[in-house]
Amino acid sequence: MEPMTGTAFVVATTLKILVFFVLLLVFVALSTYFERKIAGFIQDRSGPNRVGPLGLLQVAADGLKFILKEEVEPGGANKKFFFLAPVLGLVPATVLFAVMPFASPVPTRWGMMEMIVADVPVGFLYVLAIASLGVYGIVMAGWASNSKYSFLGGLRGSAQMVSYEVALAMSLVPVLMLVGNVQMPEIVSAQQNFAAGPAEYGAWFFLPLMLTAFVFVVSGLAETGRVPFDLAEAEGELVGGFHTEYSSMKFGMFFLGEYAHLITTAALITVFFLGGWDIPFWQGDNIRILADGTVIGEPTWWKTLLTFGAFGVKTLLLVLFFMWLRWTIPRFRYDQLMDLGWKVFIPIMMAYIMVMGLAMYLLDEAGVPVGLQYSGALIVLNLIMMGILIWVVDRGTIVKGATSNTRRRAGGIRGRITPTTPSEVD
Amino acid sequence: MPGSVKMVVRPESSASYVRAITKGLGITLKHMLEPNKATQQYPDEKWELSPRLRGTHRMATHEDGRAKCVGCGLCPTVCPVNCIKLIPAEDENGERYAAVYEIDEFRCIFCGFCQEVCPVEAIHLGVHYENAEYSRERWVYDLERLTELDHPFTALWDPFDPASE
Numbered sequence: 001m002e003p004m005t006g007t008a009f010v011v012a013t014t015l016k017i018l019v020f021f022v023l024l025l026v027f028v029a030l031s032t033y034f035e036r037k038i039a040g041f042i043q044d045r046s047g048p049n050r051v052g053p054l055g056l057l058q059v060a061a062d063g064l065k066f067i068l069k070e071e072v073e074p075g076g077a078n079k080k081f082f083f084l085a086p087v088l089g090l091v092p093a094t095v096l097f098a099v100m101p102f103a104s105p106v107p108t109r110w111g112m113m114e115m116i117v118a119d120v121p122v123g124f125l126y127v128l129a130i131a132s133l134g135v136y137g138i139v140m141a142g143w144a145s146n147s148k149y150s151f152l153g154g155l156r157g158s159a160q161m162v163s164y165e166v167a168l169a170m171s172l173v174p175v176l177m178l179v180g181n182v183q184m185p186e187i188v189s190a191q192q193n194f195a196a197g198p199a200e201y202g203a204w205f206f207l208p209l210m211l212t213a214f215v216f217v218v219s220g221l222a223e224t225g226r227v228p229f230d231l232a233e234a235e236g237e238l239v240g241g242f243h244t245e246y247s248s249m250k251f252g253m254f255f256l257g258e259y260a261h262l263i264t265t266a267a268l269i270t271v272f273f274l275g276g277w278d279i280p281f282w283q284g285d286n287i288r289i290l291a292d293g294t295v296i297g298e299p300t301w302w303k304t305l306l307t308f309g310a311f312g313v314k315t316l317l318l319v320l321f322f323m324w325l326r327w328t329i330p331r332f333r334y335d336q337l338m339d340l341g342w343k344v345f346i347p348i349m350m351a352y353i354m355v356m357g358l359a360m361y362l363l364d365e366a367g368v369p370v371g372l373q374y375s376g377a378l379i380v381l382n383l384i385m386m387g388i389l390i391w392v393v394d395r396g397t398i399v400k401g402a403t404s405n406t407r408r409r410a411g412g413i414r415g416r417i418t419p420t421t422p423s424e425v426d
Numbered sequence: 427m428p429g430s431v432k433m434v435v436r437p438e439s440s441a442s443y444v445r446a447i448t449k450g451l452g453i454t455l456k457h458m459l460e461p462n463k464a465t466q467q468y469p470d471e472k473w474e475l476s477p478r479l480r481g482t483h484r485m486a487t488h489e490d491g492r493a494k495c496v497g498c499g500l501c502p503t504v505c506p507v508n509c510i511k512l513i514p515a516e517d518e519n520g521e522r523y524a525a526v527y528e529i530d531e532f533r534c535i536f537c538g539f540c541q542e543v544c545p546v547e548a549i550h551l552g553v554h555y556e557n558a559e560y561s562r563e564r565w566v567y568d569l570e571r572l573t574e575l576d577h578p579f580t581a582l583w584d585p586f587d588p589a590s591e
Contacts, residue, residue: 041459042457045464324451324454324455328447328450328453328454340443394443394444394445
């Protein structure tokens with residue numbers, strides 16, 4: 001079947017934009033509810049349960065509260081940027097969904113409809129480009145508020161996001177090396193199990209690229225600025241960080257932006273490492289549209305619904321995982337955050353790219369065909385490297401107590417603060 | 427060793443991000459799946475209160491609805507925060523009664539001295555604590571309001587049976 005053209009294409013794209021945008025916003029609203037429920041459950045509370053059945057209308061009540069609240073504008077604020085910042089915080093997270101493949105293509109009367117809003121040939125680069133725009137909202141909010149706390153929050157946020165941007169981009173290089181393409185649907189189909197094809201690994205990339213998936217998840221979390229990495233907000237130190245001075249719906253926009261960002265990150269992880277809309281252990285959903293329009297597999301509308309469900313479930317589970325993580329671990333210290341980004345993730349990813357490149361070269365040289373065997377070899381290699389990371393690298397070297405730098409200084413430069421052992425104090 | 431800063435040196439050789447976080451995730455998961463929540467659904471569920479809880483005052487009445495108060499003036503005297511206003515009067519039969527009896531519950535510290543000192547067991551503290559109001563004036567309870575309240579009286583401590591609760 002031919003791909004859609006002309007008016008049908010325009011109408012279909014508009015419909016897709018509307019449907020996905022509304023779905024995303026609903027999902028964002030629901031995730032604020034889930035967050036509060038999970039927070040409650042983890043702390044042995046019951047979470048919101050008074051507004052509506054199971055407290056589901058809490059979301060609507062919150063929205064109403066945001067809209068009805070008084071808007072306060074700090075004196076000396078740069079009005080233009082103060083207004084622009086919350087929008088810039090929300091927009092990149094939602095715009096990222098344009099290149100997200102949601103489901104398998106649907107055959108319609110007017111041609112094959114791909115379930116992706118914009119199948120741009122450089123989808124991958126688009127993701128990297130737009131993801132880094134998120135920092136502007138934070139920097140602008142921090143600067144335009146004319147407040148010291150906001151300013152510090154903005155500075156922290158920009159430094160953090162710029163650092164983790166590097167690790168994030170580098171952790172996607174191995175994915176590119178395996179797929180050999182920057183189109184997002186190709187990344188999904190490369191993780192499926194086709195009988196024949198140029199680059200099908202038959203395994204979701206979180207297995208053959210375990211380490212890079214780990215780094216991507218962590219730096220993605222740092223990019224969203226959520227709790228282990230919420231240095232930009234840091235309510236204990238900076239009042240509210242970059243959004244200290246924001247109130248009413250402008251704060252609500254930041255709030256929604258944070259959750260939209262979270263969902264986007266989860267969806268990106270799904271696409272890059274969890275097989276996108278692929279349903280595991282089922283070969284019926286191996287549908288792929290080649291560049292010349294040839295369709296491999298048998299697309300039907302119910303398969304589209306099923307795969308869309310798979311995509312939603314994976315994303316939702318990741319979002320829930322991030323919330324679970326948020327209510328488990330405390331915030332990093334700023335030097336730990338920077339150390340983790342620059343001294344750990346970036347060198348590790350550099351070494352990893354080289355190791356993976358070498359492994360793939362050797363596998364190709366040995367004549368191993370791309371497929372399960374090939375992925376199996378990579379999985380074993382990755383398991384070994386994960387073992388090294390967790391049991392050797394992450395043993396007293398990554399995490400450092402607050403005293404470690406002091407002790408290093410104590411003998412040399414300063415020599416004044418001498419750390420004492422607890423027994424000496426008593 | 428005065429002036430020294432206490433710094434706890436952690437065993438860094440075994441410290442770890444990944445393993446420690448995994449362990450923490452396990453703990454929070456256990457709590458997440460815990461069915462018995464600590465939350466009490468307050469307006470729907472309430473604590474069972476001790477019979478000796480000293481809460482909102484109540485005036486005891488005779489069968490005919492008259493307050494038992496004889497206006498002796500002991501309670502405003504003993505009150506440590508001076509929150510009781512009492513103006514006694516005498517009726518045609520020569521019986522004394524309280525013409526004005528007001529308790530400022532805002533000022534009251536719920537020490538219970540008024541109840542202990544009352545010779546006719548008229549003024550009591552009660553097992554009751556939900557007395558939110560929209561204005562401060564409403565917190566001054568007059569005699570009519572004190573007699574109309576119907577929560578249980580606070581049980582006094584019995585020195586001959588100190589452990590009986």
